[in-house]
Amino acid sequence: MSPAQLRPPTMADVARQAGVSHQTVSRVLGDHPNVREQTRARVLRVIEEMGYRRNSSARALATRRTRTLGVVASDTTLYGPASTLFALEEAARAEGYLVSTVSLRELTMATLSEALDHLSEGGVEGVVAIAPQRSAVDAFAELRCPFPVVVVGSGQGVGIPSVSVDQHLGARLATRHLLAAGHRTVWHLAGPEDWLEAADRAAGWRATLEAADVEPPLLLRGDWSPLSGYRAGQELAGWVGRGLTAVFVANDQMALGVLRALREAGVRTPQDVAVVGFDDIPESEFFAPPLTTVRQDFSAVGKQGIALLLEMIEGRPPATPSPIAIEPQLVVRASTFPHAAQPEGVPL
Secondary structure (H helix, E strand, O other): OOHHHHOOOOHHHHHHHHOOOHHHHHHHHOOOOOOOHHHHHHHHHHHHHHOOOOOHHHHHHHHOOOOEEEEEEEOOOOHHHHHHHHHHHHHHHHOOOEEEEEEEOOOOHHHHHHHHHHHHHOOOOOEEEEOOEHHHHHHHHHOOOOOOEEEEOOOOOOOOOEEEEOHHHHHHHHHHHHHHOOOOOOEEEEOOOOEHHHHHHHHHHHHHHHHOOOOOOOEEEOOOOHHHHHHHHHHHHOOEOOOEOEEEEOOHHHHHHHHHHHHHOOOOOOOOOEEEOOEOOOOHHHOOOOOEEEEOOHHHHHHHHHHHHHHHHHOOOOOOOOOEEEOOEEEOOOOOOOOOOOOOOOOO
């Protein structure tokens, strides 16, 4: 095999094979209008036959655009951050952008600064940060970035252009559903204290109870894992018969642990204790019993996050002002009582 056969085809090779100039091939690749359709079709056919791929470095030098976006993430073993990362990558590809992802064990000033330096050297045009912790948002607010930055999954009021699911509304939907089913109060197993989404869900739960003139009971806290839910469920089981009939759990994986602990304690769901989760992970409809939960639209978060970042890169006014809140949806399954008529004093 000759050296010419070993190397990838160049624009000059395409031009020679198609019988046109180098400039004509460039115009076809740039979708320039001043190219005859017959010529365009011949060039595109040769490009496909030869397997030509335009050199991204050369294109960046010519246009000053790399069409590459950066994503900074952590905790991608968890369902929410992992689903958000996938949605961002999918939305970026749909807009014709490549994605360079930096996954960090923790988001601190030092690690974020290093990650942003790395992405800057790679020529990214902007960055989306999956920053669910309060400490991560605070670090981003202090960093001076050489490109636009959008944060996702951080809740509202973070002071940085952001897109997130309305966690407060999701918690209100879950709590209201249980109150409307006839429960006198709703207990809550919250997520880690530093997570902004956990704080918003706890605030929505508390606000709904207080609006219904119900004193919020003891708040329990887990770390998103089924094990922490199981341990909290063992504690909750001790309150059955003493006023506990409903639990709103801040994510589905902790709810799985709660369901097992209650079952082992001889507590029936939903006959004795109704349980609502949050996220609607794919397995939640196969829990025993199938879990009522709050569904997050991660696809919408990804599309809106990328759209907002591209508007900032291109200097266009945003179609939707930041912060952008995506509405969640309550999915009712067998882990709660049938949804009854809304009693008075239980506002949305």
